[in-house]
Amino acid sequence: MSLRTDPRFKAAGKEIGRAVAALAVALLVTFVVVLLTSQDPIKAFGTLLTAPFSSMRTTGLWIDEVAKLTLTGLAFALVFQARQFSMGVQGQVYVGALFATFIALSPLGATLLALPLGILVAMLAGAAYGFIPGYAKARFGANEIVSSLMLNYLAIKVVNYLIRAHLAPTGTGQLMTEKFPAQSIFPALLPNTRFDLGIVIAVLSVAAVWFLLYRTRWGLKLRLVGHNARFAEYAGIPSSLTMISAMTAAGAIGGLLGAVYVHGRAFGRLAIDFDGNLAFEGILVAIVARDRPLVVPIVALFYGYLRQGAQLMAIRSDVPSEVISIVQAIIILLVASSFTIPGKAFWVRLFRFGPARTVEAAGK
Amino acid sequence: MTELLITVFSATFFVTVIRTSTPLLFATLGGLISDLSGALNVALEGMMLISALTAVIVSVHAPWYVAVLAGFAAGGVLGALMGFFHLRLKADIILVGFAVNILAAGGTVFALSLATGGDKGTSINLVSKAIPTIDLPFLAAIPGIGPLLHSLLSGHSALSWLAILSVFGIWYFLYRTPPGLWLRGVGEYPAAPEAAGIPVAKVRFWSLVASGLLAGLGGVQLAMFNYVGFTRDMTAGRGFIALGAVLLGARHPIGAMWAALLFGVFDALSIVMPNLFSWIPAELIQSIPFLVTIIALILFSLRAQRARRVAAPLRSADT
Numbered sequence: 294m295s296l297r298t299d300p301r302f303k304a305a306g307k308e309i310g311r312a313v314a315a316l317a318v319a320l321l322v323t324f325v326v327v328l329l330t331s332q333d334p335i336k337a338f339g340t341l342l343t344a345p346f347s348s349m350r351t352t353g354l355w356i357d358e359v360a361k362l363t364l365t366g367l368a369f370a371l372v373f374q375a376r377q378f379s380m381g382v383q384g385q386v387y388v389g390a391l392f393a394t395f396i397a398l399s400p401l402g403a404t405l406l407a408l409p410l411g412i413l414v415a416m417l418a419g420a421a422y423g424f425i426p427g428y429a430k431a432r433f434g435a436n437e438i439v440s441s442l443m444l445n446y447l448a449i450k451v452v453n454y455l456i457r458a459h460l461a462p463t464g465t466g467q468l469m470t471e472k473f474p475a476q477s478i479f480p481a482l483l484p485n486t487r488f489d490l491g492i493v494i495a496v497l498s499v500a501a502v503w504f505l506l507y508r509t510r511w512g513l514k515l516r517l518v519g520h521n522a523r524f525a526e527y528a529g530i531p532s533s534l535t536m537i538s539a540m541t542a543a544g545a546i547g548g549l550l551g552a553v554y555v556h557g558r559a560f561g562r563l564a565i566d567f568d569g570n571l572a573f574e575g576i577l578v579a580i581v582a583r584d585r586p587l588v589v590p591i592v593a594l595f596y597g598y599l600r601q602g603a604q605l606m607a608i609r610s611d612v613p614s615e616v617i618s619i620v621q622a623i624i625i626l627l628v629a630s631s632f633t634i635p636g637k638a639f640w641v642r643l644f645r646f647g648p649a650r651t652v653e654a655a656g657k
Numbered sequence: 658m659t660e661l662l663i664t665v666f667s668a669t670f671f672v673t674v675i676r677t678s679t680p681l682l683f684a685t686l687g688g689l690i691s692d693l694s695g696a697l698n699v700a701l702e703g704m705m706l707i708s709a710l711t712a713v714i715v716s717v718h719a720p721w722y723v724a725v726l727a728g729f730a731a732g733g734v735l736g737a738l739m740g741f742f743h744l745r746l747k748a749d750i751i752l753v754g755f756a757v758n759i760l761a762a763g764g765t766v767f768a769l770s771l772a773t774g775g776d777k778g779t780s781i782n783l784v785s786k787a788i789p790t791i792d793l794p795f796l797a798a799i800p801g802i803g804p805l806l807h808s809l810l811s812g813h814s815a816l817s818w819l820a821i822l823s824v825f826g827i828w829y830f831l832y833r834t835p836p837g838l839w840l841r842g843v844g845e846y847p848a849a850p851e852a853a854g855i856p857v858a859k860v861r862f863w864s865l866v867a868s869g870l871l872a873g874l875g876g877v878q879l880a881m882f883n884y885v886g887f888t889r890d891m892t893a894g895r896g897f898i899a900l901g902a903v904l905l906g907a908r909h910p911i912g913a914m915w916a917a918l919l920f921g922v923f924d925a926l927s928i929v930m931p932n933l934f935s936w937i938p939a940e941l942i943q944s945i946p947f948l949v950t951i952i953a954l955i956l957f958s959l960r961a962q963r964a965r966r967v968a969a970p971l972r973s974a975d976t
Contacts, residue, residue, distance in 0.1 A: 330771055378751050429951075433958040438699060438751070439901045440954055446894050446947040454940035570762070576755055613770045618763020625756035630746030 312581055315627035316595070319620040326619060327612055337610035344605035345598050353488055355601040357559055358571070360491040361550060362593035362600075365575025367502050368546040370584040374506065375539035376519040379426050381441030382547040383572040384448035388422045389415035389551025391452050394460065394470060394563040397477035397555065407477040408490075408556060415552035416545040422448065423544015424537065431533035437540070453565040460563060469564035478561040491553045495590065498546060502586040505542070515539050547572070574600070577621050581628050660933050665926075668808040673928060676883055678921025679817045680705065683875030684899035685906065685913040686820075686827055687732075687868040692903050693831065694864035695844035699754035700739060701872045702896025703761030708732045708876035710765045713887040714772055716786040724786060725816070725877050732873020733866050740862035758896075766889045788814050788882045814882040816874060821914075823871070828910040840864055872896065894947065901950040905957045916953075923949050 323341075328334045345355040365382050372379045393411040401407055425444060429435040453468075460470045479489035506512035517525040518535045525532050550572065555563050578596055582588035600617060607614035664670055684701045691698035712728030719727075735757055742748045742756075772783055790812045797807040831837040842850040843860045851857050879895070880887050898920055905919070906912030927942045 380755075429955055429958075433955050434962050435954045435958040436900070436904060438697075439897060439904070440951055442894070442897045443901070443947045443951045443954075446897075447944050447951070450940045450944040450947070454938050457940070458938055574759075577759075580752060613767050615763035615767040615770075618759055618767070621763070622756045622760035625752055625759065626742050626748065629752040629756070630742050630748035 308583065312592075312624075312628060315581075315624050316620075318627060319623035322623055323616060323619050326616060331610065331612050333610065337606055337612045340606040340609050341599070341602040341612075343602070344609070345601045347605075351601065351605060353483070354559075355597055356488055356492055357557065358601055359590070359593045359597040360495040361553060361571055362575065362578050362597050363495040363590045364498060364546055364550040364553060365572050366578030366582060366589040366593055367498055367575075367586055368543040368550070369575040369579035370582060370586055370589055371502060371506070371515075371543040371546065372539055373579055373584045374519045375515050375536055376522070377427075377430075377437055377536055377540060379423070379437045379441045379540050379543065380573075380576070381423055381426055381444050381540075381544065382550070382575055383568065383570075384441070384445040385419035385422045385544045385547025386551040386554065386568055386572040387445075387448040387452040389419040389548030390555045390563055390567065391455065391551070392418040392548075393552040393555050394473075397473040398460070398470065402477045403474040404476060407474070408479070411477060411556060412494075412549060412552045415548040417548065419548015419551060420541045420545040423547060424541045427537035427540030431537050449566070452563075456563055456565050470562045473556070473561050477556060479556050479558060481558055489558045491557050494549065494553055498549065499586055499590050502546070506586060511535075511538070571600075574621065577625055580625055661930075664929050664933065668805070670925060670929065671809055672812055673925040674918065674921045675813050675817050677924035677928070678917050679814060679820050680875040680879040680883065681895055681899055681902060681920050681924070682820045682824070682914060682917035683816075683878065684872050684896055685902040685917045686823055686910065687871030687875070688899050688903040689906070689908060689910060689913050690827065690840070690864045690871065691736075691861075691868035692908060693844045694840050694861050695847060696743065696750045696861050696865060697754075697900075698736075698739070698865065698868045698872075699751055699900065700735065700757035700761075700896070701868075701875075701899050702892050702894065703754075703758035704732045704735045704869050704872035705876035705879065705892045705896050706761040706765050706890070707735060708873035709880035709891060710768060710783075710887050712877045713783050713785040713880050714768070716881065717783075721786045721788055721881065724881065725788065725874075728877035728880075729870055729873045732869040732871070732876065734869070735873075736866040736869025737862070739869070740865040743865070744858045744862055762890065765887075769887065769889065783887045785881050785886050787885045788816055788878070791815055791818060814878060816878045816882065819874070820878075824910050824914045831910065836860075872899075875899075893943075898946055898950050901954050904961075905953050907957075907961075919953070920946055920949065 324334075324338055327338050327341075331337045345351050365386070368382045368385070393415040396402060396411040396414055397407060401410060422444065426435070426437045426441040429440050430437045456470065457468055461467045462471055479491060482488040482490070482493075504512075506516065514525070514530045514535050515538075517528070517530060518532045518539075522532045525535070554560055554567060560567060574596075578589055578592045581596070582592045599620060603614045603617035603620075606612055606616075684705060687704070688698055688701050708728035708731045711731040712724045715727040716724035739750070739753050739757060742753045743750045769783060791814075793807065793811045796810060797803050799806060829837075831841060839850055839855045839860050842855070843857050847857050850860070875895070876892065879891060884891060899917070902913060902916035902920055906914070906916035923946045927945050930937065930942050931939060
């Protein structure tokens, strides 16, 4: 069978087309917004599109974000594959980062054990935090969206408090901890950039999640439960157990991201509100990647580019970086909907309300 | 401790509770309507935020009631947007809801920096006109209980009274009118109203619009009465707490009112506690409403699960 006729490739091609079209629409709308609000729209928009490549340093910033977006995207993809809408990645990142910091600031932090132990502890803490909404749903039927969001707020408040009152050096009024010892910070892969172990961890995680989902019995069960929980029950798969384990595993990835944050060269310490809402944006990465782990890093690459571009645009021009939220919202709306690359049929469908309506209007 | 008790049982605390409960109550009622129609509206947070900003910006140029209407309408427009993407373009309602939330979180900061002249600072805020309070001086003239009644019932926002009216209005609509029955039917078992010729998609669309309108009022109350001004992320999770309150209120308008009041009490406590117990860190006091929501959600789900178990033999196997 040639590539052209293989239905799998045809479907993939269609998906890619949709994603690219959604991106194009989003960028077009953003361009109009920038045009209307900026003093120098061409420069601002140009910065958004080209800035990450403008220097070695900015490229490093971009790759650093790609690693982090990949991890949060993986965590979301894993729970979405089980059809759970657990939004708890952000909370898990904070809890994971906190526990990794405990290791880094303890006497162990200056030994060779610091990094492996920090990562392990962060993953365990994240997994425990991911377990809570899963257990609450399976055992009590508590809605996982609400409980996981509440746990996010809780984790952020508590971690910020601990940093401010206990972990920051006393008397300085700083809202961050001391810099970790060198053994607790990822080594740089390229000197003087943020190319560090984070990207390696992200790539390994992609492979691990792919393997778990598509090459193990657990992954098959998880995908079955996600596809049709009732069918899975009839086939003898305990859906609630699978659900809990999916949320716990995603929690471990969230915790891992927390460790990558604090051990990474970008921080090397724990600071309040450190994630800049990035942990939550994995939702976009997972949706555009259609929850497929191997596609997650590709989406993260593109989205991280835009995200970095927006931040640099905010520094170098008069447009605030929040303009990127327009791109995010439009991409989610278009990719999640049955939107197709607009052909004639699309526009007809968009502006025609079904025949039922005219009949009804006539009836009144 | 006695200080806390004295504070909690004072008339001013009651007034504070009503003030903090009002935005929650509007949002909860909004969540309730869309939930009953079978569409979980996770965008309450974003709708409140955008309505709050809209109201504040309009209030700079127009009288307060125009600003209230503008915020109200902004919520409705967002509801219609969600309905369009969910019902016509078949997008998952939860993903659509989070798209609205993301747009709100970033978009309001973006708009705020434009409105304040390109300031990219994070702590900027925009001052608003306020919703007037309703004073009832005649209550004080009642002999005996008059002064107490006056101190309890006077000085609330006009929207607080509207919120109470909405509770009973929505109750009447849902349980005493045919469209209310349709709405509940569409949420309960869409195939039946479909077969009876009720336009299911249309009912859901209008419940999303109503949901947005109500959440919009919640945002307006927050920005034009509780704080009188807009700051970034000022809703601080209230939209999500409202989602919990819908469930805690047993998906009933009267229950929604009690749930909103309960969360309002904890919100009010987090306002008065820093003055009484300066040794408790602010972050921990602020996290009380979130903790209470989780606990309440679990306790309520447990109760609902028991009720389902009792009712299970009576109903067919239904998840």
